Amino acid sequence: MLQCYNRGCGKKFNADENTDESCCHHPGEPFFHDVYKGWLCCNKKTIDFTEFLNIKGCTLSKHSNIKPPEPVKEEKNIEIVTEVPKVERLPIKSTMERPPFNETLTKVHPVVLPALKEAIDSLIPKLKESSLSNRVETDIKIGTSCKRSGCTAVYSTETIDSECQYHSGYPVFHEGMKYWTCCQKKTSDFTAFMNQKGCSYSKHKWFSDDQNSEVVNCRYDWHQTGKDVIVAIYAKLYHYENSSIEINPIRLKVSLCFPEQNNAKFELDLELRGIIDVKKTTAKMYGTKVEIIMPKAEPGSWAKLDFPRSKQVSETVQNDVDNKGKQSDSENSDVDLDDLDPVGMGPKILNLS
Incomplete structure (x- = not known):
């Protein structure tokens, strides 16, 4: 007995009894599309695989013991690219040279908001009236x-x-x-x-300022963006005209005066971590805070706002510079520089006569 290899038949047959109507099979190819299975020759399809196998053939012919050729799979020639694409790197910019801490300071002219201006303008006359009772x-x-x-x-x-x-x-x-x-x-x-x-x-x-004026402690905070570093000093009823904001590329110096507290002052002198753009720095004076916006001179993120710096060291350096100037000028001048009394960070002329 021979095995029939016609699609849809699969029966065994005797070659002597093989006639033109012995084999019922499908001459076409099977197809499987989405959930459907069927034959291309008779266009019969179903979603059940068992029903698909039991679909009767649509053509009668002799049995054949020759296996049909299997479809040849096309070999795709895939070229493996071994070349690594070249990435053009931008040149690394050299960091800016850090200027000295004692470089000349530039005064920032802040924008005074109406709320603060009205509060101080109404407060000053009251303070003057009370001071006249003690000092005429x-x-x-x-x-x-x-x-x-x-x-x-x-x-x-x-x-x-x-x-x-x-x-x-x-x-x-x-x-x-x-x-x-x-x-x-x-x-x-x-x-x-x-x-x-x-x-x-x-x-x-x-009248000279009272030497025993109080020192005010104000809370300050900072944050940064990609381009700017913003410092906020939280304070109320500070005099906008007697307060000052001075900067150089690596230094921030702020002095706030509080007339209601006997002209007590808050002093802040910081050596900044990075370098700022002095010309583009702006400031605003609000009723509850002072906001200073300092654009970064070079891109990058600051780990902290400032470097720890002793106030006594900076004052000592300034005094050494002033003393050297006094020694060099005293030889060529008839004016006694001992008459210059220090006020703030430098000497102040009291009497030239």
């Missing part, structure tokens, strides 16, 4: 000199209501040069330095 003008002696730096006016009936022209910064003596930090007019001649007119205008100050 009769306490000022005729001939008393103005306590502001660079002003040579003395107290008299003619100068009570006159305008005071003074230097809001402090004097610097460095490598033979003398200048004020507020207007930066440098000169090597001490007489010309003493005769420099002030760059700020206000009322005369006949």
